[in-house]
Amino acid sequence: MTPPDQPSAPLRAFARLKRLERRHVAAVLRTETVGGALLIVFAILGLLWANSPWRHSYDTVRDTVVGPHLWHLDLSLASWSADFLLAFFFLVAGIELKHELQAGELSNARAAVLPVVSALCGMVVPIAVYLMVSAGHAEAGDGWAVPTATDIAFALAVLAVVGQNLPSALRAFLLTLAVVDDLGAIIIIAVAYTAKIDVAALAIAAVLIVAFYVVQRMRIASLWLNVPLGLAIWIAVHASGIHATVAGVAIGLMLRGRVHDDAYTDGAQDDAAQDEESQSPAERVQWLLQPFSAGFCVPVFAIMSAGVYIGGDTLGNLVSDRIPLAIAAGLFVGKSVGVFGGAYLTARFTRAELSDELRWRDIAAVSALTGVGFTVSLLISELAFTDNLALLNLAKGGVLLGSLVSALVAVVLLRRRDRFYDQLCTAEESEDVEVALRRE
Structure with a gap:
């Protein structure tokens, strides 16, 4: 502990992660990279299909x-993909947000300032550019919110195609x-693109979310209870008029994220349950659903969404109309x-020192x-311009x-x-091997 008469050590921005966190990040991004490759392939297929003779x-x-028709569930296949399948995408994002808050970059208030401020500026500046x-x-x-979100799967797929190896900190x-900006996007969708709210359905959704939270805290792991309850939450949120993907984030945040939980303990019986539990419900659901989300849902x-018809005047308007130019500028200029x-x-402003391993051009x-x-x-585009x-x-x-x-x-x-x-990644791998050998 730092003596009271000495200043605290300066924060190291983009410092090398601890071994366990490196392993978690690598595992998450590995699935996202594969999903991103599929995302690119399916986006191209959609583009080709929309411009083919068929x-x-x-x-x-x-x-x-x-x-x-009950509960407004008579949806088009495009709407099912956006409302239901993307709920799984945001459920995984909600779980990852919970991990970040509990054990990741957002768990340390000092360290969290940089990525949070960067994410917020990465949303505000694109809006201003647009x-x-x-x-x-x-x-x-x-359409002001269209250029606010980063697609992590697509970005990692780009890296995978060109064979890049980013250090763990980056x-x-x-x-x-x-x-963080997925969370921001969900808030924007819920607030800015909700035309009418069914108060009764929203109240039912709130009660169901609380019930799901209580079930998690009581350590009830039965799929026969949790899956129908999660589905009921999605239906209620959808019926309320709020975009149904919000239900995914809510469920992800409500899932118990720690193996040991002091709430609802029941003596030796609860201790035995904790001993048998090697992963939290949030971790189990994340590793179960992430391949499904990245490999199928997205x-x-x-x-369903990338089928942009570029015939007729569309191609010319794409480089002359201010809407597509504003979105493109918001993404390219505003985000960066x-x-x-x-x-x-x-x-x-926080007097943080950049890690000795990196330069500001790496951050750029x-x-x-x-x-x-x-x-x-694309999801926000469909919400913003649904009538045109x-x-x-x-x-x-x-x-x-x-x-x-x-x-x-x-x-x-x-x-x-x-x-x-490549040298930094090799050094990190060597460090992991050394730690494993010492443990053996």
Whole structure:
């Protein structure tokens, strides 16, 4: 403990992670990387399908209605992919947010300031860029939130394709950033894109969420109870008028995130249950659902949403209309400037010292990579321009354009340091081997 008459040690920004946290980050990102590769493939398939001679069948599939009218569940397949399948995506994001708060970068208040401020600036600056570029457009106001979110799976897939090896500190920063702005995106969706709220359904959803929390704290692990309860929460949130993906985050945050929990203890019986439990419910659900989310839910959403028709005047409008240009500029310029500026200013004002292993140009390269927005950006596009199909098509084109430019610039910047990153990754792996040998 630091003596009271001595100043505390300066915070090391982007310092090497501890071994256990490195393993967690690597495990999470490994699945996201594979999912990102599938995401790219399915997005391309959707784009090709929408511009093929069979493009009418693409619209037919997207618009096919499935489900009962009860509780407004008569949804098109496109809506099922956005409302139901993406709920699994946000459930995993909610669990990862909980991990970050309990054991990750957000668990230490001093260390959390930098990624949180970077994420917030990475949302505010793109909004400002969008509003400046689209100023004067009659329908510009609806799409201001489109360029606010980073797609971590898509970004990691870009890295995997070019063979990049980011050090653990930069990977953790990218992951934490994506988790925080996913949460920000959910808040924006819930607040800004909810036209009418069914108070009764919302009250039922709140009661069910509390019930789910109590079940978790009572250590009841039965799937016959938890799965129907989770499904009921989704239905109630959907029926309330709030976007149903909010239910995913709520469930993820309510899942018990620690193996040992003092609540609802019951003497020796509870101690025995704790001894038998090697993973928390949140960890088990995350490792069970993450492959499903990354390998099925998000790719299906991609093929349903990425079908931008570029025939006729669409291609010309894509580079002349201010809406797609504002979205692309928000992603490429806004995200990179916001994230880097937030990190740099936070480090300066908190007098944090950059890790000796990294340079600010490394942070700038990762900041450019955060402009790769896809899943959540496409979702917000559909919410913002749902009543104007032509503008929705252009907005999606702007998302694809901004993501592509951001990815290309990030690849160029990161490849310049590829050999150095390989050395850092090798050093981290050697450290892990040494620790394992010492334990043996």
